[in-house]
Amino acid sequence: MAGNKRLMKELAENQSTPPPGCKISLENDDDILLWNVTMTAPSDSIYAGGNFKILIKIPKEYPFKPPVLNFKTKVYHPNVTNDENGSMCLGMLRPDEWKPPNKISDVLKLVRTVLAAPQPDDAVEQGIADQYKNNRKEFEKVAKDWVNKYAK
Amino acid sequence: MTLRGMRRLEARRQMEESNFLLSKARSQNLNPPVDFRLLDYVTAYDDNLMCAICRCPFVDPVVLAECDHYFCRDCIRQSWGSTYSPSGPRGDCPQCRTPARLGTRSATSKILVNILDDLLVKCPKHEEGCPVSVKRGEVEDHMNIYCGYAYQECAGERCELPVRRKDADQGCLHFGVSCFDCHETMQKSTLENHWRSECAVRRVTCPRCNMHVLSKDLDSHNSETCEAVSIPCPGASIGCTSRSKRSQAQTHAKSCTFAKLAPVISSQKSRMDEQEAAQKLLSRKLEVLETGFGVMQGILYPKVSVEADDLAADESRIPFLDNSASERTLPPHHPRMFSGDSSGNALSPFDFPVPPTSRPSSAAPGVARRASPIGLPPSESAAALRQHDPIEAYNTNYDLASPGLPPPSTSGGPYVSPLHHLLSMHESLRDEMSRVNSALQELDGRHSMQTLNENLRTREEISYLGAQLAGLSRQVHWLTSTQLQRQSRSATPSAVAGSSSEMAGTSVEAAVNAVSTAATALRGAARMVSVGQGQSSSGSHGPMRRENSAEGRTKL
Numbered sequence: 001m002a003g004n005k006r007l008m009k010e011l012a013e014n015q016s017t018p019p020p021g022c023k024i025s026l027e028n029d030d031d032i033l034l035w036n037v038t039m040t041a042p043s044d045s046i047y048a049g050g051n052f053k054i055l056i057k058i059p060k061e062y063p064f065k066p067p068v069l070n071f072k073t074k075v076y077h078p079n080v081t082n083d084e085n086g087s088m089c090l091g092m093l094r095p096d097e098w099k100p101p102n103k104i105s106d107v108l109k110l111v112r113t114v115l116a117a118p119q120p121d122d123a124v125e126q127g128i129a130d131q132y133k134n135n136r137k138e139f140e141k142v143a144k145d146w147v148n149k150y151a152k
Numbered sequence: 153m154t155l156r157g158m159r160r161l162e163a164r165r166q167m168e169e170s171n172f173l174l175s176k177a178r179s180q181n182l183n184p185p186v187d188f189r190l191l192d193y194v195t196a197y198d199d200n201l202m203c204a205i206c207r208c209p210f211v212d213p214v215v216l217a218e219c220d221h222y223f224c225r226d227c228i229r230q231s232w233g234s235t236y237s238p239s240g241p242r243g244d245c246p247q248c249r250t251p252a253r254l255g256t257r258s259a260t261s262k263i264l265v266n267i268l269d270d271l272l273v274k275c276p277k278h279e280e281g282c283p284v285s286v287k288r289g290e291v292e293d294h295m296n297i298y299c300g301y302a303y304q305e306c307a308g309e310r311c312e313l314p315v316r317r318k319d320a321d322q323g324c325l326h327f328g329v330s331c332f333d334c335h336e337t338m339q340k341s342t343l344e345n346h347w348r349s350e351c352a353v354r355r356v357t358c359p360r361c362n363m364h365v366l367s368k369d370l371d372s373h374n375s376e377t378c379e380a381v382s383i384p385c386p387g388a389s390i391g392c393t394s395r396s397k398r399s400q401a402q403t404h405a406k407s408c409t410f411a412k413l414a415p416v417i418s419s420q421k422s423r424m425d426e427q428e429a430a431q432k433l434l435s436r437k438l439e440v441l442e443t444g445f446g447v448m449q450g451i452l453y454p455k456v457s458v459e460a461d462d463l464a465a466d467e468s469r470i471p472f473l474d475n476s477a478s479e480r481t482l483p484p485h486h487p488r489m490f491s492g493d494s495s496g497n498a499l500s501p502f503d504f505p506v507p508p509t510s511r512p513s514s515a516a517p518g519v520a521r522r523a524s525p526i527g528l529p530p531s532e533s534a535a536a537l538r539q540h541d542p543i544e545a546y547n548t549n550y551d552l553a554s555p556g557l558p559p560p561s562t563s564g565g566p567y568v569s570p571l572h573h574l575l576s577m578h579e580s581l582r583d584e585m586s587r588v589n590s591a592l593q594e595l596d597g598r599h600s601m602q603t604l605n606e607n608l609r610t611r612e613e614i615s616y617l618g619a620q621l622a623g624l625s626r627q628v629h630w631l632t633s634t635q636l637q638r639q640s641r642s643a644t645p646s647a648v649a650g651s652s653s654e655m656a657g658t659s660v661e662a663a664v665n666a667v668s669t670a671a672t673a674l675r676g677a678a679r680m681v682s683v684g685q686g687q688s689s690s691g692s693h694g695p696m697r698r699e700n701s702a703e704g705r706t707k708l
Contacts, residue, residue, distance in 0.1 A: 005189050006207040063205055064231055100231055100246045101204030 006063060007032055010104055019105045021112055033058045037108060041147075045116035046140045047075070050151030054088075054111070056104065066098035067107065074150040076143040078118045078129035089124045090114065175305075182303035182314045186276055186291050194272040194285050201268065203227050204247055209268055209288075215260050216252040219245050222264070228254070277301035280345060306341075315341050387411040389418065614674065621670050628663040 011032065014024045021042065027034035035056040041047035053072035059065040071086030081087045090110055091097050123129035131139045188211045201209045205227035212225040223231075223246070232243035242253035269289030275282040276291070282301040286294045295302050300318030307315075308324020319325055325341040333353040338346055347354060352368040360380035365373045374381060379399040385392040386401075387410025396404045405411040 006205075009207055099249070100227075103207075 004032065007058065011035070014105055019108045019112075022108050027055065033060070033062075035104070039108070039112060039115070041151075042112060042116045046143050047077075047115055047147050047151070050075075050147040052115075052151055056107075058104075063100040063102070066093045066095060066102075067104060069093065069107070069111065074146060075115075076128060076139075076146040077115065078120050078123035078125050078132050079114055081124050082128070087124070088114075089122065091122060182305070183295050186295060188288065188291075191273040191276065191288065191291070192278070193288075194274060195270075197271060201264075201271075205231060209271055210264070213260055213264060213268070214254050216245050216250075216254065217256075218252040219248050219250045221245050221247045221252075222260075275299055275301070281348060313341070385411055387414040390414055617670065617674050621667070621674065624663070624667055624670060628667060631663060 011024070011026070014022075018024055021040040023038040025036045026032065027036045035058065037054040037056060039052045039054055041050045041052065043049075051073070052075055055070045055072055057068040057070070059067065069088040069090070071080050071088060074082075074086065076082070079089055081089075088111065090107070092099075092102060092107065092110060118129075118132055120129035120132045128139070131142075189206055189208045193209065197209050203210050203213075203222070203224045205223055208224075210222060210224050213222050214225045214228060215222050216228075228246070229241065231246050232241055242251070244250065245252045269287060271288045272285050273288050273291060275284045275286060275294060277295075277299055278284075280301045282299055284294065284299065300316060302317050303314035304317050304320055305315070306313050306324050306326060307320050308326065311324045311326055313326050315325060319341060326339050328337055329340045329343055330337045331343065331346060331351055333347075334351050336346070336351070352366070354367050355364050356367045356370060357364055358370065358373060358378055358380075360374075361378050363373075363378070377398075380397055382395045382397050383401055385394050385396070385408055386405055387408055390410050390413060392408055392410035394404060394408070
């Protein structure tokens with residue numbers, strides 16, 4: 001009950017004053033545990049111009065358990081799995097790292113930061129991370145291709 | 153006296169106390185305890201008064217002894233879960249991850265608790281009508297003692313249903329009434345709430361245009377009449393993207409070209425759809441008819457294919473066109489008929505040039521063009537052709553059978569004329585004949601081989617029998633000669649000689665008998681052999697017959 005109240009409050013806050021570059025709505029109007037976020041990539045990043053759809057699944061135990069983030073738009077990024085789930089791995093989203101005081105807007109801010117500056121040492125796609133470290137030009141080319149292909 | 157008075161006072165005090173406790177317990181049952189997290193706060197509060205976990209002003213705040221972070225007692229318990237330790241609950245601080253335990257109750261600063269209790273909140277029953285805002289610390293008292301919208305027990309005798317505190321002095325209100333707006337039946341005690349928030353015909357205010365409408369009409373008001381709702385231009389279906397409030401929609405529609413065109417275009421579109429559907433139906437029908445027609449034509453008027461090239465070319469055509477193609481390949485033995493009739497014949501209104509046929513021998517001189525019965529249904533024309541054909545066909549095309557011309561097609565297809573038909577039949581019969589001949593020859597060979605083998609065996613047997621017969625006859629000869637010598641040597645001692653001659657006579661008789669049986673056996677064998685020879689001679693008739701048939705073929 002407390003979690004639900006908090007979630008409603010957070011949703012209201014996020015919708016009235018959304019975090020930078022984000023648009024938040026519910027996937028279904030009667031399910032407060034599924035959030036739909038459209039994130040505009042920072043203009044100084046290689047993903048500039050891309051709009052990424054992110055689905056946030058919030059567990060019933062929130063805020064005691066972390067939400068789960070899925071990129072619905074394909075993105076070439078070392079921290080996002082390159083499959084249909086597009087699972088994102090952030091340090092703060094790991095169950096042992098998650099802290100109840102964290103808010104969803106904090107998570108979204110971090111996502112946007114990671115989008116601008118990938119963390120190859122904390123990667124889920126090792127191949128992309130290696131390319132990011134060793135062959136930055138090629139990485140940027142593919143990433144921009146993907147933005148044009150999927151995120152426009 | 154004083155003792156009794158004191159006892160009475162004591163008893164009365166106890167009774168009042170128990171009554172109070174009882175009523176309190178009852179009212180708590182009627183009014184659930186207040187959840188501070190669900191209250192609407194009137195006073196603005198900042199993040200410092202907020203629990204980081206539940207994001208509400210602290211409820212029963214506790215402080216962690218190691219890091220001085222504050223949380224609600226419930227939140228920190230829930231966060232730590234069931235990790236039990238004898239020295240009290242402990243775990244990592246949810247905010248800074250320092251291993252921590254709960255401080256003593258006195259460690260929570262009193263000033264924080266006071267600030268929290270001073271926050272103004274709306275009464276939990278404000279949605280049901282209570283207009284009061286109270287300090288958070290006094291909410292429980294308000295609900296239990298003062299709030300007119302809180303429930304208490306009905307004052308009516310033998311009625312235990314809840315009633316709002318403000319209505320308690322009106323006597324028991326638990327009797328049925330019906331709302332005089334919507335005629336729904338309910339209890340008097342709930343009527344006020346019904347008017348307030350449930351009745352379908354109560355007046356509500358549209359949140360957009362501030363107009364008063366009935367509650368049940370609110371939806372239709374929003375979708376049809378509310379002036380403040382923005383609606384798309386009537387020309388949206390053909391491309392106008394503008395939306396305007398309903399009050400301004402008319403002025404927009406007057407200036408918008410799309411809106412003016414929309415009804416015309418939509419009616420055109422519906423008509424087009426109708427036409428398309430009808431056309432689809434018709435084309436389907438046509439298709440069915442064409443296939444049926446093609447089948448019928450195939451039955452009535454078989455396709456003519458004299459030359460292999462034409463056949464290959466014609467196969468790809470659709471049945472209807474095939475008709476003219478097959479006519480083109482017809483030997484032109486009918487132009488006379490059409491050139492004679494076509495002038496007055498309405499059935500052949502078209503003349504068209506035809507490529508010259510490949511058989512100059514059969515082309516009638518002077519006829520470069522020929523009439524084609526396009527206006528005539530092909531099956532009829534074919535039938536007509538058939539009727540007129542036979543004699544002419546024999547006359548004009550008889551020379552087709554003469555050597556030098558390409559042999560008529562035997563592909564089993566239709567034929568130009570009865571003569572062609574006969575010729576091809578003749579040819580196929582000839583083929584059949586030769587096949588039968590070869591089969592017969594093979595049979596002959598096998599048969600004669602068999603007979604030969606059989607004869608060989610029989611002959612061997614006969615020669616063996618003949619040899620035996622010769623041996624026997626020599627023996628008989630020898631016996632008779634010895635008998636004769638003995639008779640001539642002793643003619644006088646006849647008594648003895650008679651008996652011996654008798655003996656010799658019986659033995660000779662037996663020998664003669666044996667010889668005669670052997671002779672009959674030999675005769676039987678000879679008959680068998682002669683029968684075998686007869687068979688082989690009948691087999692030898694085969695080639696002769698074959699020769700006859702070959703002669704017949706050459707004659708044909």
